[in-house]
Each structure stands twice: as C-alpha cells, then as structure tokens.
Amino acid sequence: MALRIAPRELVSFTGAGGKTTAMFRLAQELAAAGWHVVTTSTTRIFSTQTRLAPCHLRLDQLTYLPFELTAALAIHRHVLITGPTDDIEDKAPGVPIDTVEAISRLPGVDAVLVEADGARMRPLKAPAAHEPVVPASTTLLVPVVGLDVLGQPLTEAHVHRPARVAALTGLAAGETISAEAIAALLGHEQGGLKGCPPGARVVPLLNKLDRLSPDQREAVTAQIAQRLLRQTPAISDVLMGAVATPVPVVEAVGRVAGVILAAGAAQRLGRLKQLLPWQDTTLLNHVIRQALASSSLDPIIVVLGCQAEIIRPTLAPFGTRIRVVTNPAWAEGQSTSVHAAIHALGTHEAPVAAAVFLLADQPDVTPALVDALVARHRTTLAPLVVPYYQEQRGNPVLFDRRTFGDLLAVTGDVGGRPLLHTYANELSIIACKQPTPRDIDTAADLEMPPSPTPLAGGTDRMMRSIT
Missing domain, CATH: 3.40.50 (Rossmann fold)
Known part of the structure; x- marks a missing residue:
C-alpha cells in the first residue's frame, strides 16, 4: 500500500x-x-x-x-x-x-x-x-x-x-x-x-x-x-x-492539495455568496485564509465559475499562494468543478498524494480539522477520510489520489458523494463533537453562530504493509 x-x-x-x-x-x-x-x-x-x-x-x-x-x-x-x-x-x-x-x-x-x-x-x-x-x-x-x-x-x-x-x-x-x-x-x-x-x-x-x-x-x-x-x-x-x-x-x-469549490451561482441566496462580507474580508477569501492557515495543504486550488471575471480580481492579494482555475461548465453541476480541479492537479509541477475538497460557503471549517484529515491519511492511506459531526457525515472530505479516476467519472451536481458508497468499507472517519458546520445558503444563515469542530478521535486503519 x-x-x-x-x-x-x-x-x-x-x-x-x-x-x-x-x-x-x-x-x-x-x-x-x-x-x-x-x-x-x-x-x-x-x-x-x-x-x-x-x-x-x-x-x-x-x-x-x-x-x-x-x-x-x-x-x-x-x-x-x-x-x-x-x-x-x-x-x-x-x-x-x-x-x-x-x-x-x-x-x-x-x-x-x-x-x-x-x-x-x-x-x-x-x-x-x-x-x-x-x-x-x-x-x-x-x-x-x-x-x-x-x-x-x-x-x-x-x-x-x-x-x-x-x-x-x-x-x-x-x-x-x-x-x-x-x-x-x-x-x-x-x-x-x-x-x-x-x-x-x-x-x-x-x-x-x-x-x-x-x-x-x-x-x-x-x-x-x-x-x-x-x-x-x-x-x-x-x-x-x-x-x-x-x-x-x-x-x-x-503533498495534499486543498481544493476550494467556489463556482456556484448561489440561487437560493439570490446574490453572489462568494463576495459576501465576512469578518474583515469576503466569504470566499475567509475560506482561502483558513486553507492557507493549515500546515498540511500545498498546493491550494480555487475553482471559479459563475461570474468568475468579477471574483478573480478579489483574489489578487493571495498572489502565487493559490492557483485559480475557471470552470466554464459550472452550470452543469458540482462534478464539473471537481473535474476541473483534478485536471489542474494533473498539470501541477509535483505529484500530489491526495486532495481535501472544501466548500466556499462553509466558513467554520478550521485549519485544525484539515490537518487532522491529512494526519489520518498519512497513517492509513485510506481512499477517503471523512469527518462525522455528532454521527452525521459532513465536509470537508479528503480523497486519496487513487480515487481521482473515479471522481472524473462522476457527473451531475453531486461532487464526490458517490465515492462514499464505492469505498464504504475503506473509509477512515474523524469524529467531531460539534454539529455540522453551517452552509451559507440564505440570509438567515449569515446570522447563525459559528460551529467550531473540536475533534474526538475516530476510526483508524493503520497501514500494515510496504506494498
């Protein structure tokens, strides 16, 4: 393995x-x-x-x-x-x-x-x-x-x-x-x-x-x-x-890549959620900051789609610390953004072992959680490392590189969800005590209190071979 x-x-x-x-x-x-x-x-x-x-x-x-x-x-x-x-x-x-x-x-x-x-x-x-x-x-x-x-x-x-x-x-x-x-x-x-x-x-x-x-x-x-x-x-x-x-x-x-999916149109919110004010910046920029604060992610890829020409200039302060990819097929569903990220990783100067997929509308995911996913992957090489919040599966999810071909086969607006069933017997789980991190989908979500994610262990299948 x-x-x-x-x-x-x-x-x-x-x-x-x-x-x-x-x-x-x-x-x-x-x-x-x-x-x-x-x-x-x-x-x-x-x-x-x-x-x-x-x-x-x-x-x-x-x-x-x-x-x-x-x-x-x-x-x-x-x-x-x-x-x-x-x-x-x-x-x-x-x-x-x-x-x-x-x-x-x-x-x-x-x-x-x-x-x-x-x-x-x-x-x-x-x-x-x-x-x-x-x-x-x-x-x-x-x-x-x-x-x-x-x-x-x-x-x-x-x-x-x-x-x-x-x-x-x-x-x-x-x-x-x-x-x-x-x-x-x-x-x-x-x-x-x-x-x-x-x-x-x-x-x-x-x-x-x-x-x-x-x-x-x-x-x-x-x-x-x-x-x-x-x-x-x-x-x-x-x-x-x-x-x-x-x-x-x-x-x-x-190397574990951080992939931030930020291509959606935010139809339920009625405005471009990526540029919503968040603390001292925008919602998307906050998520990027959190990814950069992790000690485990490199490279970091941001996938844009809807109104990419408006969002891209706001990412200029990050310079070369991130790579911005535009998905012209974003309206066909989240899977197309996953495909765009996988193709971008294929052209990266150095191979990656895995990728953590983060969502641009989940600002409460912490660097500590991301680092825990990566640390678990290092000791297991599990195909997927998944956080569970009070026994409910959530995001972000780490995908090992052996799953990238499967991700490219997914279609529609489902991201990597089908792989949770494909690899159900091989998942490694990180247990979190708090509720699932909030999604910013409506104006009311902006007023909800943050949901930090303290960790509480989980399942861990240690590697047993050099293969």
Missing part, C-alpha cells in the same frame, strides 16, 4: 540503512498477494541474505533463464537471482543490467525488485561516481536512510563515503549528522536522486523510525519529509517506518 506498487514495476533500492530488508519485505508481501516477483542485485548481496528468498537461482547454473525462472515463479512466486556465490567474501555478485531489463520484460513477471547500491552496512551513504547501478527502465526509485544515524558524527564508523556526504550536505568531517543534512542528501541530484531515470517515481524511505523518541519523530516529519516535498518536485512521497518490524511503514507523507 505505502509504495503504491503497480503491476510490471521495476523498483530500485539505493542508499543505506535497510535496502535489503525493505526489498525482501516488499517481495514477501507481493508474493503473498499472488504476484510473481523477482528480486536481484546489480551490486553484491551477502550469501546469508540469499536465504531470505524461498528460491535462489544462480546465473552460472542456468541454461535458459526465461524457462527456468518461469517454472520457479510458478512454484514459489518469489525468486532471487544472483551471480555465483563467492565463498571467500561470502557474497553473491549481482546480475548485469541488461539481464535485469530482460527479466522485467518477461510476461510472467509481475514486478522486479533490485538492490542497486552498496553501503557496507552503514546507515547513511553518498554515492561514488560509479554508483548507484540503477537500471534505465526503473519505474520506482527508493533511496533509503537509516535514521539511527541522526546525532552521530560524520565518520567512517557511521557513514559510507563520509567525504562525499560532507561535499553534498556542507557538513564538516566529524560534525553531528542532523535531519537537515539527511534531507539535503536525499534531495540532491548527486545524492538520493542520483541515477534516477526520467519519469520514474521517487519515494525515499526513512527507515529505523523505531530507534527515535516521539519528539525526534515529529522533527523527522517536519525537517526531512516535508522539506523534501517542498523542495524536490521529483519526490512523490516520503515513507517513514521500520521495515524489520511487524508494521514496516508508520507514515506515508505526500
């Missing part, structure tokens, strides 16, 4: 601090789900680690690889392929890149997982000129870091190629390794991004989270994961976990 693996993926693990464990854990999960998976290496793997696969094939013992591999996969589902074992060094060499590419094209192979780097058992490394050895057809690059290196000195005892790490991060030899330094290394084109083929997804794995205190974990989220997502468009998500434990991934941090 966390890596969002698709059929026919070629996944390359680089870096240090858990590559082999992550690769075999992923292979185990995929095989258990019925996939036919090949693990291999383009560098070297310890002989003892070859026993982690249910079947190990050596290139020097094969006469016709496609036939023998297909037969082994039919029995074991997971097959490791290496070169001949070197008994002196107790390692098995990897396979040539062209062999990896050929294996990935075989019709009976659902996924190929490659350990494409070496780190001499250190939790952190920077690649040399000849590293990593990443196949050109890699579709997913997973740079790995062992978080137990935090607070350690930049020395050979803790870091493979410390001089290269120093050059890429600005740390001095012997200086304490910080979260900022790890983020700088992972996001560097000569560091965590080195060897990434054009078009491949990049999902760093911050491993050994179990070695950190709760306070350190929060710092990791803020100083590594969020910094990488802000500064490195090539990175789609950042995983945090401990792949050697029963729950390998604790959080999957990705």
Whole structure:
C-alpha cells in the first residue's frame, strides 16, 4: 500500500540503512498477494541474505533463464537471482543490467525488485561516481536512510563515503549528522536522486523510525519529509517506518492539495455568496485564509465559475499562494468543478498524494480539522477520510489520489458523494463533537453562530504493509 506498487514495476533500492530488508519485505508481501516477483542485485548481496528468498537461482547454473525462472515463479512466486556465490567474501555478485531489463520484460513477471547500491552496512551513504547501478527502465526509485544515524558524527564508523556526504550536505568531517543534512542528501541530484531515470517515481524511505523518541519523530516529519516535498518536485512521497518490524511503514507523507469549490451561482441566496462580507474580508477569501492557515495543504486550488471575471480580481492579494482555475461548465453541476480541479492537479509541477475538497460557503471549517484529515491519511492511506459531526457525515472530505479516476467519472451536481458508497468499507472517519458546520445558503444563515469542530478521535486503519 505505502509504495503504491503497480503491476510490471521495476523498483530500485539505493542508499543505506535497510535496502535489503525493505526489498525482501516488499517481495514477501507481493508474493503473498499472488504476484510473481523477482528480486536481484546489480551490486553484491551477502550469501546469508540469499536465504531470505524461498528460491535462489544462480546465473552460472542456468541454461535458459526465461524457462527456468518461469517454472520457479510458478512454484514459489518469489525468486532471487544472483551471480555465483563467492565463498571467500561470502557474497553473491549481482546480475548485469541488461539481464535485469530482460527479466522485467518477461510476461510472467509481475514486478522486479533490485538492490542497486552498496553501503557496507552503514546507515547513511553518498554515492561514488560509479554508483548507484540503477537500471534505465526503473519505474520506482527508493533511496533509503537509516535514521539511527541522526546525532552521530560524520565518520567512517557511521557513514559510507563520509567525504562525499560532507561535499553534498556542507557538513564538516566529524560534525553531528542532523535531519537537515539527511534531507539535503536525499534531495540532491548527486545524492538520493542520483541515477534516477526520467519519469520514474521517487519515494525515499526513512527507515529505523523505531530507534527515535516521539519528539525526534515529529522533527523527522517536519525537517526531512516535508522539506523534501517542498523542495524536490521529483519526490512523490516520503515513507517513514521500520521495515524489520511487524508494521514496516508508520507514515506515508505526500503533498495534499486543498481544493476550494467556489463556482456556484448561489440561487437560493439570490446574490453572489462568494463576495459576501465576512469578518474583515469576503466569504470566499475567509475560506482561502483558513486553507492557507493549515500546515498540511500545498498546493491550494480555487475553482471559479459563475461570474468568475468579477471574483478573480478579489483574489489578487493571495498572489502565487493559490492557483485559480475557471470552470466554464459550472452550470452543469458540482462534478464539473471537481473535474476541473483534478485536471489542474494533473498539470501541477509535483505529484500530489491526495486532495481535501472544501466548500466556499462553509466558513467554520478550521485549519485544525484539515490537518487532522491529512494526519489520518498519512497513517492509513485510506481512499477517503471523512469527518462525522455528532454521527452525521459532513465536509470537508479528503480523497486519496487513487480515487481521482473515479471522481472524473462522476457527473451531475453531486461532487464526490458517490465515492462514499464505492469505498464504504475503506473509509477512515474523524469524529467531531460539534454539529455540522453551517452552509451559507440564505440570509438567515449569515446570522447563525459559528460551529467550531473540536475533534474526538475516530476510526483508524493503520497501514500494515510496504506494498
């Protein structure tokens, strides 16, 4: 779930601090789900680690690889392929890149997982000129870091190629390794991004989270994961976990868009509600401010429709902090505004993991509620995260990116409501003690008192896999 693996993926693990464990854990999960998976290496793997696969094939013992591999996969589902074992060094060499590419094209192979780097058992490394050895057809690059290196000195005892790490991060030899330094290394084109083929997804794995205190974990989220997502468009998500434990991934941090639907004609009110006075601004501008006050939303898209030419100039003070999209088909229903937002996200410079859909006529939705929806999504990757107000479903709703295709199929004036039924068994719920936030539909609604949304827990399905 966390890596969002698709059929026919070629996944390359680089870096240090858990590559082999992550690769075999992923292979185990995929095989258990019925996939036919090949693990291999383009560098070297310890002989003892070859026993982690249910079947190990050596290139020097094969006469016709496609036939023998297909037969082994039919029995074991997971097959490791290496070169001949070197008994002196107790390692098995990897396979040539062209062999990896050929294996990935075989019709009976659902996924190929490659350990494409070496780190001499250190939790952190920077690649040399000849590293990593990443196949050109890699579709997913997973740079790995062992978080137990935090607070350690930049020395050979803790870091493979410390001089290269120093050059890429600005740390001095012997200086304490910080979260900022790890983020700088992972996001560097000569560091965590080195060897990434054009078009491949990049999902760093911050491993050994179990070695950190709760306070350190929060710092990791803020100083590594969020910094990488802000500064490195090539990175789609950042995983945090401990792949050697029963729950390998604790959080999957990705960009979450805020989408404000503001295209309607406000027929019941009889005037343009988006520009109604609200506190010291307008109703729409207040909702935008609330979205910007959230620590979790980026980018923020505002969808206009009815009288967009009048509303758009009033949004100028927000500048580049928001992206304004005009929906010319707004009169055909709310679904068309949802479509406009999804298409806009498809052209955004960096991929998003989810989107929170906010309504321009609900001014009482708080940044705290939005942040709670996003925090829940990070630990569950649920397709929808939904607030319930005194056991009544309400807005805003977070939609995971795997639902975007379903949203594009919705028609009429219903928004994403049909998906609540499609994914009814997979919803994650945030329980709120207060009544549903008011909709500003009539003049009387303007006089109603605000309805804050204190949170009271809810259902939470933790991720249980790295897949």
